[in-house]
Amino acid sequence: MSLWEYANPKKFLALSGKVLPWVSGLALACLVIGLVWGFFFTPEDYRQGATVKIIYLHVPAALMAINSWLMMLVASLIWIVRRHHVSALAAKAAAPVGMVMTVIALVTGAIWGQPMWGTWWAWDPRLTSFLILFLFYLGYMALWDAIENPDTAADLTSILCLVGSVFAVLSRYAVLFWNQGLHQGASLSMDAEENVADVFWYPLLVCMAGFVLLFLALVLLRTRTEIRARRIKAILARERAA
Amino acid sequence: MIALLRRDLALAVRAGGGFGLGLAFFLIVVVLVPFGVGPETPLLTAIAPGVLWLGALLACLLSLDRILALDWEDGSLDLMATSPLPLEGVVTIKALAHWVTTGLPLVLAAPVLGVLLNLPGPGYPWLTLSLALGTPALSVLGTFGAALTVGLKRGGLLLSLLVLPLYVPTLIFGAEVARRGAAGLDPMTPLLMLAGITCGTIALLPFASAAVLRMNLR
Amino acid sequence: MLVKASDLAIARGGVPVLEGLSFALGAGEALILRGPNGAGKTTLLRTVAGLQPALSGTLEVAEESVAYAAHADGLKSMLTVTENLSFWASVFGQSSIEAALDRFNLRSLADRQAGTLSAGQKRRLGLARLLVTGRPLWVLDEPTVSLDTASVQLFAAAVRAHLAGGGAALIATHIDLGLEARVLDVTSHKAVHRDIPGGFEEAFL
Structure with missing residues (x-):
């Protein structure tokens, strides 16, 4: 029995139906433990005070914002190469989740940035990259919505995802270059997580696990919905043709 | 292929507006900017390279949906897909025709409009060079977007949404070349990056555009 | 076959x-x-x-x-009959469009812009295209x-x-x-x- 058999919609529905409650429960548990631990049982940072605690939302969201696009890229490649419909639908399902993660990362970043740097927004390379990533998500989802034929939509969005990935990486480097070019020797360090102490690190790890599981649960749920929507569409099309 | 290029250029000339519209739009954007930010010369000098690049990019965007949509409507694309021309060649020629009719006039007009924004003297050659190197990438990327949205009735807005994020690296490096040139700094690094992006785009993206076009013709 | x-x-x-x-x-x-x-x-x-x-x-x-002809003729209204045919002839690597013009009685329309033709004349031009494909x-x-x-x-x-x-x-x-x-x-x-x-x-x- 090969792994690819789960690419069959029916098998996928059966398996994901069994797995989904566990993943959801585990996600909830991790998030509750991680956030409560992080918010109430860690010391305040000697420089940043209590504001540092937004890290437990900010960093996991940012992590998933990027990994969700990566997952879409892998799913798109599987669709192009092996043409498993579930794979294309999973990519479609992941896009809005990834977009919301990007928004969470941007908003929590702004809220964190206000007391720290005295500004809601700075054209820092990292922030700007996320804004561009957000635009890529928007375009990807808009293309899915615009095309009637689901197979054509899957084909076109897969190619867009591929080309978009290349340009997202290019943009990342371009933005890094651009801002260094503007502010030689910037004095503001925005890499807060690079010198995180263990006390903050462990609850953060739990939160990240929680976000990964939450993402997985949401994508599974949405993929199941997409499969059913697709089936309804196919049945309707068949009845029209009959 | 030559015949296709000749036909597209002839059509652009005869249909009129092809050259003129993009250029007029470029002019209007550049004229509107001082109204928006105020007439102070130092400020205009500082933002001139960026505004000129952005104006050229938007003017380029304006005509993207015409690259393939007209040939789609009258059935030419179907016929070309069944002809000996490879679709990769067709999209490359289409992008080239778009560049000749839109990008090239913008490159030539940019220095003139630079005067309006008090672009400093050393900036002119670098601005022109960066646009000449960057606008072909804009046309090729635009053709990819046009191929993605060719079957859609109101694809214009979607096309902008898809293409603009792809324009980010080209805009950043292109404007950086012009800005450094205007400030008298060494623009070599962004210039090489810009040239690299343009070459890579021209070399690889037609395959994606042709693949997408084939999917849309099905 | x-x-x-x-x-x-x-x-x-x-x-x-x-x-x-x-x-x-x-x-x-x-x-x-x-x-x-x-x-x-x-x-x-x-x-x-x-x-x-x-x-x-x-x-x-x-x-x-294959020479394919669909509902749409793939004609450019701003080009003349001759230009339209010559374009498709060179795409298919053929040189002469004379036979096609004669066969579909388009000789007298040769210099008219395709946009000014009637629907039937356009259709004839679209069909004449088949002859210049050589397929x-x-x-x-x-x-x-x-x-x-x-x-x-x-x-x-x-x-x-x-x-x-x-x-x-x-x-x-x-x-x-x-x-x-x-x-x-x-x-x-x-x-x-x-x-x-x-x-x-x-x-x-």
Whole structure:
């Protein structure tokens, strides 16, 4: 029995139906433990005070914002190469989740940035990259919505995802270059997580696990919905043709 | 292929507006900017390279949906897909025709409009060079977007949404070349990056555009 | 053999429309497709022309042999009749458009812009395009739409000359062209839905 058999919609529905409650429960548990631990049982940072605690939302969201696009890229490649419909639908399902993660990362970043740097927004390379990533998500989802034929939509969005990935990486480097070019020797360090102490690190790890599981649960749920929507569409099309 | 290029250029000339519209739009954007930010010369000098690049990019965007949509409507694309021309060649020629009719006039007009924004003297050659190197990438990327949205009735807005994020690296490096040139700094690094992006785009993206076009013709 | 289909099934927008199609065309042969609107004739022609893949079955078409003409003629209204034809001639690597102009009685219109032609004249120009492709297999979708009786005769004569010259034609049409041709009625090949045992499969059907 090969792994690819789960690419069959029916098998996928059966398996994901069994797995989904566990993943959801585990996600909830991790998030509750991680956030409560992080918010109430860690010391305040000697420089940043209590504001540092937004890290437990900010960093996991940012992590998933990027990994969700990566997952879409892998799913798109599987669709192009092996043409498993579930794979294309999973990519479609992941896009809005990834977009919301990007928004969470941007908003929590702004809220964190206000007391720290005295500004809601700075054209820092990292922030700007996320804004561009957000635009890529928007375009990807808009293309899915615009095309009637689901197979054509899957084909076109897969190619867009591929080309978009290349340009997202290019943009990342371009933005890094651009801002260094503007502010030689910037004095503001925005890499807060690079010198995180263990006390903050462990609850953060739990939160990240929680976000990964939450993402997985949401994508599974949405993929199941997409499969059913697709089936309804196919049945309707068949009845029209009959 | 030559015949296709000749036909597209002839059509652009005869249909009129092809050259003129993009250029007029470029002019209007550049004229509107001082109204928006105020007439102070130092400020205009500082933002001139960026505004000129952005104006050229938007003017380029304006005509993207015409690259393939007209040939789609009258059935030419179907016929070309069944002809000996490879679709990769067709999209490359289409992008080239778009560049000749839109990008090239913008490159030539940019220095003139630079005067309006008090672009400093050393900036002119670098601005022109960066646009000449960057606008072909804009046309090729635009053709990819046009191929993605060719079957859609109101694809214009979607096309902008898809293409603009792809324009980010080209805009950043292109404007950086012009800005450094205007400030008298060494623009070599962004210039090489810009040239690299343009070459890579021209070399690889037609395959994606042709693949997408084939999917849309099905 | 220019085209050979066996047990061919085709789909439009992911929904199977025709199945169990088997036909073959050699030099000098023509096949007329008939069937009600929406039966899938256009889809079949597009499949033969290589614009879309077949759902199942085999379809062999000789390389670089198809000249396809659909509802849209692929004409540019800003170009003259001569320019339109010359463009397609050079795309297909042919040089002369004279024969095509004469065959479809377009000589007197040669310098008119295609946009100023009547619907029937445009159609004649679209059909003249077939002659400048130099390709043996004509795949035609409702070629006689908006043609008057005299022009239909011109077209039928052109098809006959093409067949006599070793060509072949696959034509979807509702009118009688007076050709020596076999007829394939696609109505009897309508795809029927079969329930796959064990529920819905990869294609969601």
